[in-house]
Amino acid sequence: MPIGKTVRTLDLSIIIVTHNSYPDLVECVESIQQNLSGFSYEIIVVDNFSMDQERMGRELSGRPNLRFIPCRQNLGFASANNIGIRHASGAALLMLNPDTIVTKGTIEHLLRRIKGDSSIGIIGPLITNERGQVDPYCARHFPGLWSEFLAQTGLAARFSGNRVMNRYLAEIRDIKTARIVNLLSGAFMMTNRTAMNNVGLMDERFFLYGDDVEWCFRFRQAGYGVYFDPSVKIVHKGGTSIGRGSDISFLISLDSMYKFFRFHRGAIYAMLYRLSIFLTHGLKGFFFWSFRGGRFNRFYRPVLWSLGTLKFQISPVGKPGWRGVQTVKS
DSSP: OOOSOSOOOEEEEEEEEESSOHHHHHHHHHHHHHHOOSSOEEEEEEEOOOTTHHHHHHHHTTSTTEEEEEOSSOOOHHHHHHHHHHHOOEEEEEEEOTTEEEOTTHHHHHHHHHHHOTTEEEEEEEEEOTTSOBOGGGEEOOOOHHHHHHHHHTHHHHTTTOTTTTGGGGGGGOOSOOEEESEEOTTEEEEEHHHHHHHOSOOTTOSSSSHHHHHHHHHHHTTOEEEEEEEEEEEEOOOTTTTTTOHHHHHHHHHHHHHHHHHHTOHHHHHHHHHHHHHHHHHHHHHHHHHSOOOTHHHHHHHHHHHTOEEEEEOTTSOEEEEETOOOOO
């Protein structure tokens, strides 16, 4: 069954999910409006219960081709994107992070590519940070127990140039060749409506992180190509609403990876992932405490998570958090 509006007159719907990132959102919207031409489009901003939601709605309402959809609770990234998709009128759909800056010609180029090749399910560009450094997550292999073990122990970072030790991010070593890859970054994912109708919406069991992994996995399962085109790029600041590298961000990423493994690799595979987190972070904590005089508490949260005694929850005001020994919907 088709998802979204039945009457479509636009080439593209750009869906931006935001949470407490208004300054970045304004810069993102302006970069789109200044650099996108030659195609009809709309921008749908879905706000996940930001603190300044009413002001955002008032100030964005006057911008051309922009619709603001407020959520009365923090629904998470996948659920909010699905709301935008259901309201979209475009033949193509672009899921775009609010802390990105679109460069001239990027959207047009990728839109022509996906309109001209029905085998492409999702397409994305090269992604850099504000200093021009390439984001290694913009083209990846699918994760597995080995790649996660290497990442959690720090071996992948230490041997970043070795394809065996860091196969998960090996795809990004080639930033000149457009090609099919396993996985793109959720910061920019463009799809066409026909492919999305066949694959389905994003999985709302993922609150944050992992949703891009799971969606690309289903596109590949359905026979569509996940296409990386580094001839065009965007800038991604990264981690502005929760905080890149924060404790809460890291724990959410563990939870999301566990869900991906459980849904697509099976219960035993997922439990082996939990065991690997328990062993790696438990041993790292013991090592730092015993031999370096460090504090074990920087490692105890992942250990508690691996034992199932620390679970993810959303507070009534929409703030992600963690609570021990409490059952929550997953």
